[in-house]
Amino acid sequence: MIRSRRPLLAFAIVTVVLLSAGRGNPSAQSLDPLSYTVRFPAPATHYAEVEAVVPVDGRPAIELMMAAWTPGSYLIREYARHVEAVRAATLDGRPLAVAKSSKNRWRVETAGADRVSVTYRVYCREMSVRTNWVEADFAMLNGAPTFLTLADSAPRAHDVRIEPAPGWSETVTALPPAPDGRPHSFRAADFDTLVDSPIIAGSPSTYAFTVEGTPHALVNVGEGGVWEGPASAADVERIVREQHRTWGFFPYERYLFLNMLVEAGGGLEHRDSTLLMTSRWTTRDRGRYLRWLGTVSHELFHAWNVKQLRPAALGPFDYEREVFTPSLWMVEGLTSYYGPLAVHRAGISTREEFLDALSGQIETLQTTPGRLVQPVADASYDAWIKYYRPNENSPNTTISYYTKGAVIGFLLDALLREATDGRRSLDDVLKAAYARYSGVRGFRPGEFEAVASEVAGLDLDDWFDRAIRSTDELDYEPALEWYGLEFAPDAETGAEGAPAWLGLDTRVDRGRLLVAGVRRGTPGYEAGFNVGDEILAIDDYRVLPEAWERRLGLYGAGDEVAVLIARRERLVRLDARFGERPPARWRLQPVASPSAAQKGRLDAWLD
Ligand SMILES: [Zn+2]
Known part of the structure; x- marks a missing residue:
């Protein structure tokens, strides 16, 4: 069992955090709520047992649905595959007929009852921010993979009561308390709110703080005496303050950072919380810690950009099939631009650390051949079948809308500043778009761009x-010129005698050196290497996996060799001509002698 150091204030403060009002969907009040009780009789077996009391509204049969995906993570995940033993009965215990009606639906005969009890188990052992995990120490539940609901989708309240396993002291979620006032009891105004509100049960360490009168808390599960709780909470608070400075308001009444220290990674945005995962050792490594803070900042930024200001396609959701939008470059990409920028503006990362992070995005974009194949709007549309289902050829065929979108954010921000002589920025575009399109309607393709043109005072269509x-x-030139930046000349490859380069990605598996990726346009691609080839020798001299890089260093660019490989057990010789590693020429740095105007613009951007 992981023991956490829990500050004495934690319980009282979480209570305050949870007391705020719900979303208040008025039509939801007219229908009886669904109410769930979730139990963990044997948490070490990774099961949650759910009992749902479902109103029937006079129907002879009802249909129950399990979501197939969860918003913010664009992949059909078939959550129903973890559901088992679905049974139904009247509230006085008479069994009712249950039949599967599709892969994720169950039809229940109601036999004249006005409410029915439906019970099922959910296997919870997938450690990601869009799935569930249950073990002896804690439960992490997301709405979509946990709660069967009525397939009619009429808005109604969904109540959840958690019965914690022995030793679990708290249940933490952004949901408000249920009207029954019982501990561990919550009310979601509707199913969307339930899906948008992850639930943690266990004994977390909670650090509460208030910014501009709005309560926030960092809730750490699994600190284990390793994670630096108070210091990390102080940094999270600085990021919250910085983002409030950017937007001028909070789009929520309270906010929770649910931070799982579980040796996994990721973050998923919700309306008034986020679920994060990292290693409990992260606070001890500067680079990793800054990346975690970047994720914190990214997910918080989503509270404005995507949870409120969103493409029209992203809500209300059909939880059973894909929704398509070309605008993820905006909601994910611009958020990826602002994530590390807010960490820097909050005074946490240095200017060099911020520029390094941005340079990394640019380098990833400029060294991914797929950027020349698929426009970023199309990559967004295809998120379901490409970004979330990558394979060994993905770098050749598509580009991440996170990466290219972030770089577009950098360039667009500079463009807006230049067009307005430094009076306006991307901040102003986002705020104007928020004022116009947040809420029910959402923005349609082209509408965000039109706001950018208005703010710039220029037609930005082209x-x-x-x-x-x-x-x-x-085109990076205008942004570099505006800020007085340049790409640093590469020191290494400027040296004499550039080492041989094939451009292959390799991995070692059971002592074998295998080709893991072949990027278009590299010497390895031209020579006909395939993913899965085992590299055995160069010019008939054995190359052991650990000697591969060193051996390449003994050849030079332009040398011609025969590489012996094994491909599905057959030996093959591939004629290859070594190339030269492309210079790492995407590292941003200030020019040696910036003008006063450039210095001022760089400061205005980064301070
Ligand atoms: Zn995101």
Whole structure:
């Protein structure tokens, strides 16, 4: 059992955090709520047992549905595959007929009852921010993979009561308390709110703070005496303050950072909370810690950008099939631009650390051949079948809308500043778009771009056509010139005698050196290497896996060799001509002698 150091204030403060009002969907009040009780009789077996009392509304049969995906993570995950032993009965215990009606639906005969009890088990052992985990120490439940609901989708309240396993002291969620006032009892105004509100049960360490009168808390599960709780909470608070400075308001009444220290990674945005995962050792490693803070910042930024200001396609949701949008470059990409930027503006990362992070995004974009194949708007549309289902050829065929979208954010921000002589920025575009499109309607493709043109006082249609809807290379020059930045000349490859390079990604598996990726346009691609080839020798001299890089260093660019490989047990010789590793020429740095105007613009951007 993991023991956590829990500050004395934690319980009282979480109570305050949870007391705020719900979303108040008025039509939800007219229908009887569904109410769930979740039990963990044997948490070490990773099961949650759910009992749902479902109103029938006079119907002879009802249909129950398990979501197939969860918003913010665009992949059909078939959550119903973890559901078992679905049974139904009247409230006085008479069994009712249950039949499967599709892969994720169950039809229940109601036999004249006005409410029925439906019970089932959910296997909870997938450690990610969009799935469930249950073990002896804690439960992490997401709404979509946990709660069967009525398939009619009429808005109604969904109540949840958690019966904690022995030793679990708290249940933490952004949901408000249920009207029954019992501990561990919550009310979601509707199913969307339930799906949007992850639930943690266990004995977490909670650090509460208030910014501009709005309560927030960092809730750590699994600190284990390793994670630096108070210091990390102080940094999270600085990020919250910085984002409030950018937007001028909070889009929620209270906010929870649910931070799982479980040796996994990721973050998923919700309306008034986020679920995060990292290693409990993260606070002890500066680089990892800054990346975690970048994720914290990213997910918080989503409270404005995607949870409120969103593409029209992203809500209300059909939880059983995909929804498509070309605008993830905006909601994910611009959020990826602002995530580390807010960490820097909050005074946590240095200017060099911020520029390094941005340089990493640019380098990833510029060394991914798929940027020349698929426009970022199309990559967004195809998120369900490409970004979330990558394979060994993904770098050759598509580009991440996170990466390219973040770089577009950098360039668009500079463009707006230049067009307005430094009076306006991307901040102003987001705020104007929020004022116009947050809420029920959402924005349609092109509408966010139109707001950017208005703020710039320029028609940016052609600029967006190139950046978003074409595979043309992005033009960095105007942004570099505006801020007085340059890409650093690469020190290493400027040296004499550049070492041989094939451009293959390799991995070692059971002592064998295997080709893991072949990028288009590299010498390895030209020579005909395949993913899965085992590399055995160069020019008939054995190369052991650990000697591969060193051996390449003994050849030079332009040398021609025969590489012996094994492909499905057959030996094959591939003629290859070594190339030269492309210079790492995407590292941003300030120019040696910036003008006063450039210095001022860089400060205005980063301070
Ligand atoms: Zn995101």
